[in-house]
Each structure stands twice: as C-alpha cells, then as structure tokens.
Amino acid sequence: MSDVRLILGDCLQVLPMLESGSVDAVVTDPPYGKQFHDGGISGRASDKWASPNKAKFQGQSIIGDSKPDTRAIVEIARVLRQGGAAYFCSQWMTESAWMEAAKAAGLKIRNRLVWAKPFHGAGDLITIYGPQHETIIYTSKGRHELRGRRDGDVWLEPIGANGCFRKDQQHPNQKPLALMTWLIEKSSNPGETILDPFTGSGTTGVACVQTGRNFIGIEICEEYYEIACRRIEAAQNACPLFEPPREVCRQSLLFP
DSSP, X not given: OOXXXXXXXXXXXXXXXXXXXXXXXXXXXXXXSSOOBOOOOTTTSOGGGSOTXXXXXXXXXXXXXXXXXXXXXXXXXXXXXXXXXXXXXXXXXXXXXXXXXXXXXXXXXXXXXXXXXXXXXXXOTTTSOOOOEEEEEEEESSOOOOOSSOOOSEEEOOTTSSGXXXXXXXXXXXXXXXXXXXXXXXXXXXXXXXXXXXXXXXXXXXXXXXXXXXXXXXXXXHHHHHHHHHHHHHHHHHSOOSSOOOOOEEEEOOOO
C-alpha cells in the first residue's frame, strides 16, 4: 500500500523542509507561465465540441501563472536523489525558461517529449493553427536508466482519454491519468517515492497509488488540495489489497 503525504502550502516554502535526495523521481505539471484564463469557447466554436465542465472553469485562472516562475527547480533538484528523473509538463511558448532553469540547477535535459492530442484546441480560429500538442521536459540528476522497452518520444493520447472530452475533469489543466502513469512507470519502481510540488487535482498521486509508488504532493490552492485528497483516498480505497487502506497524511503549511 502506498504512503501518501499531501501538503497544503507554497512549494517554495515547503520544499526546503524536505530532506536532500529523499525522492526517487519528480513528475509535475507546474503553471506554464502563459497567463492561462479559461473563457470558454462559446461564440468561437460549436458547443458540440465543448467540455462537459465548460461552465465550471469559465473565468478561472491559475495561481502563479502570470509568467514562468522556475524558482522551485533549485529545490526540486536538491531533493531528487542522484540518478533520479524529473519531468516538467510545459508548452512551446515557455518551455525554454524551464529548460534553462533545469540546466542551471544541475539537471541534465534528456528529451523533449510530446503529448499529442487526438483533437486540437479552439482559441483563435482564423490566424493560427489549432494547438494539438503539449511538451514534457524530461531531465535527470546524473545517469538515469528508463524502465521497460524503449518508447518513442511522442505519447499519442487515446481518443476520449482527456482534454475537453473527459467528463470527470476536476481542474482546467488536468493531465491524463494514463500520461502521468506512463512517466512514473518509466522512471521508478514500485515502493519508490514520487514528488509532485504542483499537485493540482492530484492526478500524479492517483497514478502513484495505482502503481504502488509512495507520493509526496504539494498544492497551494485549498480547493484543489481538497479535491486531490478525495481523489487519492478514493484510489486507495479501490486498490484490491489484503490490508486496510492507509489514510492520506494531510498537512497544512500555508504561511502568512
């Protein structure tokens, strides 16, 4: 059974409290730094392509998304063990800032992975091509050996797995569970510890529970923290194990 520790707080303040070299891998989806604002797509595309949760996320923004804020990478590199891997979800407009920060923190850029979506997004329908991919920056602290067979650097999302077509979406930028599971299984073994300092609605934590990894998650927004706790607890209760599920260890470290 996975050990899960969820911390409500700012990762810039929480990460320094973690022991150096204490996590085996980092899989995280930080704010991209592109001033995300979900205004919905009404009036720009047919409503038949709209998210079932469109109204829920209209007008929402993401904390810390006004510009690329890469300050956490120094501490992420410190808590990552030698030989561990760190994955940062990103996108083409701001990925260079994350790559430069990772290199400055002593991480080695190994690959630029591509998450290819089955359908493109909306946005400006006249002057730009439809956005249909996001990137994941794969880095390592020293030499890191991937598990299993050698996969390509493009992850093709199955139709209906995520995006505006997922009915259980809890966060406007929620990533596919299958994507986070793939990254976790490629760079860790069961029983090892995964860190996500930008937990959001807890998808990385759910993937850890389902694959037998321990998880440390940090989330600054109380609403998403509570959602992450509920989702991860549900995943633990669903695990077909012979021992009772462990409770999620909750901590609040929000500082004034």
